[in-house]
Amino acid sequence: MPLRCPRALPNRRDGFALPVALGGSLLLLLSSGSLQLLALQSRARVVDQQRHLQVEDLLASAAQQQVAALVTQANCLLAVDLAQWAAVAPSCGLGEEAVAALQQGQVGGQGYRVAAYRPAAGAVASAELELQLTGERPWRAVYRLGLAPAAAATQQLQVTVVQELGLRGARA
Amino acid sequence: MNLIEVVVAAALFLGACSGAAQMGASSAQAMTQGRLQGQQLEQIEAQFLAAAALLRQVEPSPDRTCDAAAQQLQSQLAASLPPVEAGVVRQLSLVPASATASAPAIAHVQLTLAGEGGLRRQRWYSPAAAGLCGPVSSWSQEGAHAAL
Numbered sequence: 215m216p217l218r219c220p221r222a223l224p225n226r227r228d229g230f231a232l233p234v235a236l237g238g239s240l241l242l243l244l245s246s247g248s249l250q251l252l253a254l255q256s257r258a259r260v261v262d263q264q265r266h267l268q269v270e271d272l273l274a275s276a277a278q279q280q281v282a283a284l285v286t287q288a289n290c291l292l293a294v295d296l297a298q299w300a301a302v303a304p305s306c307g308l309g310e311e312a313v314a315a316l317q318q319g320q321v322g323g324q325g326y327r328v329a330a331y332r333p334a335a336g337a338v339a340s341a342e343l344e345l346q347l348t349g350e351r352p353w354r355a356v357y358r359l360g361l362a363p364a365a366a367a368t369q370q371l372q373v374t375v376v377q378e379l380g381l382r383g384a385r386a
Numbered sequence: 387m388n389l390i391e392v393v394v395a396a397a398l399f400l401g402a403c404s405g406a407a408q409m410g411a412s413s414a415q416a417m418t419q420g421r422l423q424g425q426q427l428e429q430i431e432a433q434f435l436a437a438a439a440l441l442r443q444v445e446p447s448p449d450r451t452c453d454a455a456a457q458q459l460q461s462q463l464a465a466s467l468p469p470v471e472a473g474v475v476r477q478l479s480l481v482p483a484s485a486t487a488s489a490p491a492i493a494h495v496q497l498t499l500a501g502e503g504g505l506r507r508q509r510w511y512s513p514a515a516a517g518l519c520g521p522v523s524s525w526s527q528e529g530a531h532a533a534l
C-alpha cells in the first residue's frame with residue numbers, strides 16, 4: 215500500500231488570505247483615489263474661477279481708468295464713435311498721439327486696448343465701451359456707460375455709472 | 387494557509403490602509419481648503435458688489451479735482467463697506483494721478499482683498515468714472531496735455 219503524504223494534499227484554505235488582502239487593498243486604494251480625484255477637480259475649479267475673476271477685475275479696472283481718461287482728458291470724444299475719434303479729435307485740440315494714447319492703456323502690468331466705443335444713437339445718454347486685453351489671452355469685456363451733461367452751460371459730458379455687461383471670452 | 391501568507395497579506399492590507407488613510411486625509415484637507423476659498427471668494431465678491439452699489443449712489447459733482455474726489459471716495463468706501471471676516475484682508479489705497487505708474491495717469495482708489503491659499507483680487511475705482519470729478523480742462527488744461 216503506497217504511503218500518502220498529508221502535506222501533498224491540497225488544502226482548500228491555502229492561498230485564501232492573500233487574494234482577500236489584495237482585493238481589499240485594491241478597493242481601499244481605488245476609493246481613496248476617487249476621493250483624491252474629486253478633491254483635485256474641486257481645486258482646479260476654484261483656481262479656474264479665481265483666474266476668471268482676476269481677468270474680470272483687470273478689465274473692470276481698465277474700464278474705470280479708460281472712462282476717467284475720456285472724461286477728464288478727451289471729454290468731447292464721449293459722444294463720438296471710436297471710428298471717428300481721429301477725425302473729431304483736432305476740433306477738441308487733441309493731436310494724433312493723444313488719440314492713439316487714448317485707445318490703449320495699462321493696468322496692473324497688463325496692457326489693454328479699446329476695441330469699440332459706441333455712443334447710443336440720438337440724444338447721447340449712454341454708450342458701450344469694449345476693452346480687450348493685449349496679453350496671451352485676449353479677453354474682451356463690454357461696459358455700458360451712463361452719460362449726462364456735466365454742466366448746463368457747457369457741452370461737456372460726465373459718466374454717471376459704469377455697468378459691466380460681462381466677459382466675451384478670449385478670442386483674437 | 388501558512389504563516390508567511392498571513393504575514394504577507396496583513397502587511398499588504400496594512401500598507402494599503404495607511405496609503406488610503408493618507409490620501410483620504412489629503413483629500414479632506416484639499417476639500418476643506420476649497421470650501422474655505424469658495425466662502426472667501428463669496429465674501430470678496432460681496433465687498434466688490436457693495437463698492438459698486440456705493441458708486442451708483444454717490445452724488446455727481448464734476449467741478450472738483452480728481453485727486454480730492456479720490457480721497458473722498460476712499461473715505462466713503464472705508465466707511466460703507468461691510469466688515470470682512472477672519473481670514474480675509476482688505477486694503478484700500480489712494481493713488482493720486484501723480485503717483486500712478488500706469489498709463490493714462492488717473493487718480494484712483496485700489497480695493498485689494500486677499501484670502502487663504504494665494505487668493506487675491508484687486509479693483510480700481512476712478513472718481514471720474516462715477517461723476518465725482520469732471521473734465522480736466524475746467525480746472526487744469528496743463529495737466530491734460532502733460533498726461534496725454
